[in-house]
Amino acid sequence: MSSAVKSYGVWILAAILLLILPYIFPAGASITTMCLIGIMVIFALSYNMLLGQTGMLSFGHAVYYGLAAFVTSHMINWAAKSGVPLPLPLIPVFGAAAGLFFGIVFGSVSTKRGGTAFAMISLGLAELVYSSSLILRSFFGGEEGISADRTKLIRLFGYNFGPQIQVYYLIAFWTLLCVILMYAITRTPLGRMCNAVRENPERVEFVGYNPQFVRFIAFSLAGLFAGVAGSLAAINIELAQASFVGAAQSGAVLLAAYIGGVAFFVGPVLGAILVTLLSIKLSDFSEIWVLYFGIFFITIILFAPYGLSGLLMMHAQFWRGPFGSKITRLGKLFGAYVVALIPALVMIFGAILLIEMIHHVAQKGAEGANMHFLRRNYLTVNTHTVLPWVGGVIAMIGGFFAFRFTWPTVANAWHNALVDAQRSGK
Amino acid sequence: MNSAIELKNLEKSFGKTAIIRGVSLDVKAGERHAVIGPNGAGKSTLFNLISGRFLPSSGSVLLHGENITGLRPFEINRRGLSRSFQVTNIFPRLSVWENVRCAVLWSKGYKYSFWRNIDKLEDVRARTQEILELIGMTNRAEIPAGVLTYAEQRALEIGITIAGGANIILLDEPTAGMSRGEAENAVALIRKVSEGRTLIIIEHDMGVVFNLADRISVLVYGQIIATDEPAKIKANQKVQEAYLGTAGHD
Ligand SMILES: Nc1ncnc2c1ncn2[C@@H]1O[C@H](COP(=O)(O)OP(=O)(O)OP(=O)(O)O)[C@@H](O)[C@H]1O
Numbered sequence: 014m015s016s017a018v019k020s021y022g023v024w025i026l027a028a029i030l031l032l033i034l035p036y037i038f039p040a041g042a043s044i045t046t047m048c049l050i051g052i053m054v055i056f057a058l059s060y061n062m063l064l065g066q067t068g069m070l071s072f073g074h075a076v077y078y079g080l081a082a083f084v085t086s087h088m089i090n091w092a093a094k095s096g097v098p099l100p101l102p103l104i105p106v107f108g109a110a111a112g113l114f115f116g117i118v119f120g121s122v123s124t125k126r127g128g129t130a131f132a133m134i135s136l137g138l139a140e141l142v143y144s145s146s147l148i149l150r151s152f153f154g155g156e157e158g159i160s161a162d163r164t165k166l167i168r169l170f171g172y173n174f175g176p177q178i179q180v181y182y183l184i185a186f187w188t189l190l191c192v193i194l195m196y197a198i199t200r201t202p203l204g205r206m207c208n209a210v211r212e213n214p215e216r217v218e219f220v221g222y223n224p225q226f227v228r229f230i231a232f233s234l235a236g237l238f239a240g241v242a243g244s245l246a247a248i249n250i251e252l253a254q255a256s257f258v259g260a261a262q263s264g265a266v267l268l269a270a271y272i273g274g275v276a277f278f279v280g281p282v283l284g285a286i287l288v289t290l291l292s293i294k295l296s297d298f299s300e301i302w303v304l305y306f307g308i309f310f311i312t313i314i315l316f317a318p319y320g321l322s323g324l325l326m327m328h329a330q331f332w333r334g335p336f337g338s339k340i341t342r343l344g345k346l347f348g349a350y351v352v353a354l355i356p357a358l359v360m361i362f363g364a365i366l367l368i369e370m371i372h373h374v375a376q377k378g379a380e381g382a383n384m385h386f387l388r389r390n391y392l393t394v395n396t397h398t399v400l401p402w403v404g405g406v407i408a409m410i411g412g413f414f415a416f417r418f419t420w421p422t423v424a425n426a427w428h429n430a431l432v433d434a435q436r437s438g439k
Numbered sequence: 440m441n442s443a444i445e446l447k448n449l450e451k452s453f454g455k456t457a458i459i460r461g462v463s464l465d466v467k468a469g470e471r472h473a474v475i476g477p478n479g480a481g482k483s484t485l486f487n488l489i490s491g492r493f494l495p496s497s498g499s500v501l502l503h504g505e506n507i508t509g510l511r512p513f514e515i516n517r518r519g520l521s522r523s524f525q526v527t528n529i530f531p532r533l534s535v536w537e538n539v540r541c542a543v544l545w546s547k548g549y550k551y552s553f554w555r556n557i558d559k560l561e562d563v564r565a566r567t568q569e570i571l572e573l574i575g576m577t578n579r580a581e582i583p584a585g586v587l588t589y590a591e592q593r594a595l596e597i598g599i600t601i602a603g604g605a606n607i608i609l610l611d612e613p614t615a616g617m618s619r620g621e622a623e624n625a626v627a628l629i630r631k632v633s634e635g636r637t638l639i640i641i642e643h644d645m646g647v648v649f650n651l652a653d654r655i656s657v658l659v660y661g662q663i664i665a666t667d668e669p670a671k672i673k674a675n676q677k678v679q680e681a682y683l684g685t686a687g688h689d
């Protein structure tokens with residue numbers, strides 16, 4: 014019993030969390046956001062089966078997501094029209110099959126080679142599929158895409174999946190199932206050989222395995238799970254569009270996996286949550302949010318190459334000894350972080366103010382001198398006066414130097430925590 | 440006795456340079472066979488040809504009488520031939536345990552299974568444990584292979600090579616760069632794991648060679664100039680001139 018709790022406990026907790034989340038965040042917008050997060054979690058984890066686990070950098074993972082979305086839309090329409098008793102919650106099975114099918118077809122070509130060759134082929138295939146989406150109108154539906162009314166299917170226990178909350182539970186179920194399966198796969202002979210192929214494909218050949226075939230299976234399975242994600246996306250907005258197979262979608266999943274960190278299983282989960290939240294929330298504050306998103310991505314690549322999960326795991330080494338001392342140790346460290354964070358925020362504030370003012374003057378001069386900073390009416394700034402410009406420059410530069418001034422404090426705190434942890438770790 | 444490995448008129452050129460120039464060799468099943476020769480003679484290249492890493496320019500390789508020329512390395516490995524590398528070739532960011540376990544999996548028949556929990560495969564666990572004990576690294580099991588000392592990485596290299604239970608083992612300079620004590624341990628290990636198997640070993644240390652090998656082949660400039668028992672090799676005039684006379688004392 015206790016070992017069962019140990020190995021399944023985290024999944025039971027996750028299931029409970031997914032069940033109660035809509036009660037904690039009941040607003041319609043929150044439910045919608047959580048649906049998008051669930052889809053992105055599956056998609057990013059499926060991507061990491063390639064990037065993090067097998068060392069395959071794909072620029073075209075949206076192909077499997079998008080094609081499965083179209084298959085899903087067609088499937089819903091067909092079932093609704095023909096009256097086949099197929100309830101909505103089972104539809105992602107067809108998305109999975111579509112993802113697997115296209116994964117097998119395209120994977121048999123692209124996984125012959127690893128490294129750069131694989132990356133280039135994935136890009137080529139993505140272009141191929143995207144351009145055919147503009148040609149094959151009957152399947153891709155041209156500009157409008159293929160819409161599908163999810164409520165037209167046979168009801169399951171009286172649910173018609175019209176209300177978003179019902180779709181939330183459908184997505185939550187599939188998300189949990191896929192996460193568990195993808196985690197389980199990492200702990201199988203194939204999963205471990207994927208890691209070996211990532212590390213040293215040549216050596217793999219001399220212990221009896223064909224690295225091409227390892228890559229091929231990993232690729233096909235990644236296609237399957239991407240297919241589930243795409244299928245849920247089509248169900249979620251009742252539409253599949255050409256953009257689903259596009260480069261932006263492939264880029265988004267790469268960013269999510271990378272920002273979360275590809276070295277740990279949970280990394281892409283964190284990344285999917287953060288990237289989805291950012292892409293929804295940032296646009297409330299600025300027109301040029303994509304720019305900030307790009308800067309954020311570059312910052313992560315430069316300063317936290319193992320992503321958010323890497324940053325978190327760096328702190329695992331301090332989690333030793335009695336509970337009280339763990340808390341004080343980490344408390345002191347986070348105190349130092351706060352000291353550094355304040356000038357960093359001032360610097361970021363100054364930079365954003367300057368960027369927004371430049372954007373306003375350059376792009377929206379016709380609207381007059383006044384700018385609503387971060388789209389807040391109460392933060393109106395007159396871009397024709399000197400004060401905000403000088404203030405922005407001072408905040409940015411002053412903040413930067415103050416921030417640098419705090420680095421030794423952080424380094425010191427880190428060192429102390431390390432020494433303290435080693436002392437109590439015996 | 441029948442042959443484990445037979446090389447027939449093997450040749451290999453890179454571009455215009457001929458590196459292996461007509462090698463024929465018959466390694467008996469169960470013998471310990473050493474390949475010696477000066478630097479650049481083509482010893483490692485010969486291993487690359489036998490193990491499928493390179494395709495020969497002409498000639499053939501027979502394994503227990505079966506022609507394996509042109510097969511991929513994993514196909515040859517599945518037929519029971521395993522090799523180590525002169526330049527350590529491991530999985531640096533995987534733990535020592537994972538390194539060895541990867542080399543055990545195929546031999547236990549799990550292939551590309553993605554439905555079995557690897558930690559519950561008792562035969563795989565036991566074999567991995569056995570190999571770690573054999574190479575003396577049970578207390579290093581959790582450490583990433585990349586941070587091991589040089590001698591430990593060489594031992595792991597041997598561990599990976601023997602883990603699948605191949606009955607033909609090719610070792611390319613397994614003791615190079617080791618201290619005397621480390622080399623002695625390695626030789627004892629090699630002696631033990633090659634018991635009842637066929638071993639082909641490339642080695643520069645003549646002490647090791649003469650004490651371990653049943654027969655020795657001398658490769659000079661892409662050709663085998665002599666194959667014989669250690670005592671006869673020592674006495675061979677041609678070998679003295681070409682190799683032992685200059686390199687015999689290290
Ligand atoms: N892939 C390759 N392409 C071109 N030349 C190669 C290649 N591999 C080996 N050679 C050349 O073949 C020759 C023999 O190399 P090999 O590594 O087989 O020698 P060796 O007998 O193992 O020497 P050592 O004792 O130094 O290990 C060398 O001149 C080397 O430069």
Ligand SMILES: [Mg+2]
Nearest residue numbers: 482483484525
């Ligand atoms: Mg060599």
